Amino acid sequence: MAKAPSRLTLIGGAFVLVALAVVGRAAQLQLGQGEQWRARAAAQQTVRVSLPARRGTLYDRTGVPLAVSQETYAVGVSPRDLDDVAPAVPILAQALGLPAQRVAAQLAARRVWMEWPGPFTWTRVAPLKRMRGVTLMRRLERFYPRPELASGLIGRLDVRGRGASGLERAFDSLLAGRGGTAVMIRDPVGRLYPSPSRPVAEAVDGADVVLTLDAELQDIADRALRQGVADAGASGGDVVIVQPETGEILALASARAGSTGAVGGTLVGDAFEPGSTAKPFAAAALLRAGRATPIDTVFAENGMWTDERGRRIHDTHPSAVLTLADVIRVSSNIGIAKLARRLTHVEEYEALRDFGFGTPTGIELPGESGGTLRAVRRWTDESAASLAMGYELAVTPLQLAAAYGVFANGGVLLEPALVREVRDAEGAVRSRHRTRPVRRVLSERAAAQVTNMLMGVVEEGTGRRAALGTYPVAGKTGTSRRVVAGRYREGRYWASFVGLFPAVNPQLVLVVKIDDPSGDYFGGAAAAPVTRAILEAALATPAVTLDRTRLARRRLDDAPEGGVAAAAAAPTAVVPWPLGEAVADSQPRAVPSVTGLDVRAAVRALHQGGFRVRLVGAPRGAVTAMSPEAGAAAPRGSLITIRTGAADAR
Incomplete structure (x- = not known):
């Protein structure tokens, strides 16, 4: 009969089995599930956190920070x-700006982690960046140095x-920019500490954007617009100022229902x-x-006209015979x-299209409207006249x-721009704005002729208050009835003025639009004075983007007084003759008397009489002499010399 195992043998066998089970389980955990458990342990001890990237700065054209x-x-x-401590x-x-003894004592306290919250500037802490065991924790806050300056235009963050x-x-x-990541160590109670030995993906800071805006001119436009809206009792208004030779936008101002600066709307x-x-x-x-x-004439019907289709058109300023220049x-x-x-309809449509209407300008802003310019096939019998008067056409x-x-x-359309430079x-510099011509719209001569007409608007016409x-x-004034819910509304108007x-040699193009002015709602009354206020303030502010040398030269040329030295510098020029090439007429005609008239009126009278004009002296003030004399007989196209007071000083 076999001998039963002893109690000691049974206990030893049990220990062996337990040991084998433990070894087997350990082998399973280490070999079969090792990676899984190591990942769990790492997740409990470490955490990955995001590092913010510095948001780029918005600057104006002169380097003034607008958003930092x-x-x-x-x-x-x-x-x-x-x-090494x-x-x-x-x-x-x-x-840290602390005594060395104090820092040494804190480091000797054998603490796992120490933190000084600051805040410290980068200049202070830059020497610590590459020190092992030291972590710089960056904090970023958006700051607007001049929060009242075009806040709606510059924008805000979410x-x-x-x-x-x-613009934000x-x-x-x-x-x-692009955010980075860092690995932090978690202690048994859940506190996080940076670990210099762990990999870090550095944040890539955002680019700086240098705008074409002029902060001083923007501030001037904001203030003048707010005052103009208040003076006119209007519901709002807009101002755009552009540098014509580059297409760069110098100011964008808007006022709506008590707020200012919004750019996303009108x-x-x-x-x-x-x-x-x-x-x-x-x-x-x-x-x-x-x-x-410019001197072609038209009968203006003394202020009221009904065309053959029965459409009634009236003028605010009744007139009889007008030249094209007078019409403007x-x-x-x-x-x-x-x-x-x-x-022809095609000629009128193509001209408006070439001026850029009916298509977005391409400005670097979302939500831009292209306006409305209907194709010729969609015109009605009234469209040609309506478009000429500024209706059936919608523009920003x-x-x-x-x-x-x-x-x-000089006749060239440029693409407007809002960004001057982008810097990393x-x-x-990653990119820089360069002037981008779109197309030639007019000849230089035609552009100069229109500009000459616009001078007449301000000197003698509807824009005197500019x-x-x-x-x-x-410049040119404008007044149009507002469309509300698809219909023209009585008593609702847009008043506008565009100035050069x-x-x-214009340095600024200014557009002022006033919405729903009360009382005198015409553009010459509501919008032109805002233009003048902007220009007066800009001239009085040295920091505004204007070529003062060119302005001083222009002012010297225009000065009617100044003694012999100024008179000696008086320009002599042939005033552009609006009839094109001069062709002498075999039939002499009497030279009209223009002595005593201001230069512009004198030139207009001589041009209307069929003569060319040579101006000696400043292009302002009264005519003091003329040659040939008034009443002399001269063929059409003959050159008549007129002199201003400055020339007589010689």
Whole structure:
């Protein structure tokens, strides 16, 4: 009979089995599930956190910051990870602004982690960046140095730090940068500590954007617009100021229901019917098609006209016979409607299209409207006259500014721009704006002729309230009925004025639009004074983007007084003859008397008489002498010399 195992043997066998089970389980955990458990342990001890990227700065054209991310730092130290505590103490003490003895004592306390919240500037903590065991914790806050300056235009951020409105939103992809990541160590109670030995993906800071805006001119436009809206009892208004020779936008201002600066609405997104500010485009179309000259005449029906279709057209300033230049000067609806009949529908449409209407300008802002310019096949019998008067056409203030830039640029349409430069975080220029011509719309001569007409508007016509006492201004007033819910509403108007400053070699194109003015709702009363206020303030502010040398030269040329030295410098010029090439007529005619008239009136009288004009002296003031004398017989196209008071000083 087999002997039963002893109690000791059974206990030993049990231990062996337990040991084998433990070894087997350990082998399973180490070999079969090792990676899984190691990942769990790492997840419990570490956590991956996001590192914010510095948002790029928005600058104006002169380097004035408009939106800045303020960057401050906290300093954390893991004493056990320092390579050598002794040399680290003075560096830390200097960066933290603490006594070296105090820092040394804190490091010797054998704490796992130490933190100094600051805030510290980058200049202070930069020497610590590459020290092992030291972590710089960046904090970013968006700051607007001049929060009252075009706040709606510049925009603000949302709770996530992304652009929510205005330029902050429009350029968010450039400004935002790319966030980084860092691995933090979690202690048994859940506190996080940076680990210098763990890999970190550095954040890539956003690009800086240098705008074409002039902060000083923007501030001037904001203030003048607010005052103009208040003075007119209006519901709102807009201002656009463009540098015509580059297409760069210098100011965008908007006022709506007590708020200012919004850019997403009427400036680029909402179009309006321009009214009489569109008449110069009809005049330009006539000139470029060879259908009229500035002195061609039309009968303006003494202020009221019913065409053959029964449409009644009236003028605010009744007139009889007007030249094309006079039609623009007094803003005659009847005159421009009649003259526009000389154009084919295609000629009128193509001229408006070439000025940029009916298509977006391409500005770097979301939601831009292209306005409305219907194809010829969709015109009615009234469309040609309506378009010439500024109806059946919808434009944005920016489109209108770009189109008037054609007259200032010698006939060339430029693409407007809002970004001057984009720079990376290191300051290197990634892109720079270059002037981009779109097309030639007019000849230089035609552009100069229209500009000359616009000078007459300010000097003697509907835009007198935009005139300055120092420099000549060219421009055009406009008044149009507002469309509400698809219908023209009685008593609701847009009043507008577009100015070129100075009138000769313009440096600024200004568009002012006032919505729903009360009382005197015409553009010459509600919008022109805002233009004048902007120009007066700009001239009184040295920091505004203006070529003062060119202005001083222009002012010297215009000065009627100044003694012998000034008189000696008086210019001599042949005033452009609106009839084209001079061809002498075999039939002599009497030279009209212009002595005592101001220069512009004298030139107009001589041109209307069929003579060319040579001006000696300043192009302002009264005519003091003429040759040949008044009453002398001279063929058509003969050159008549007129002198101003400055020339007589010699």
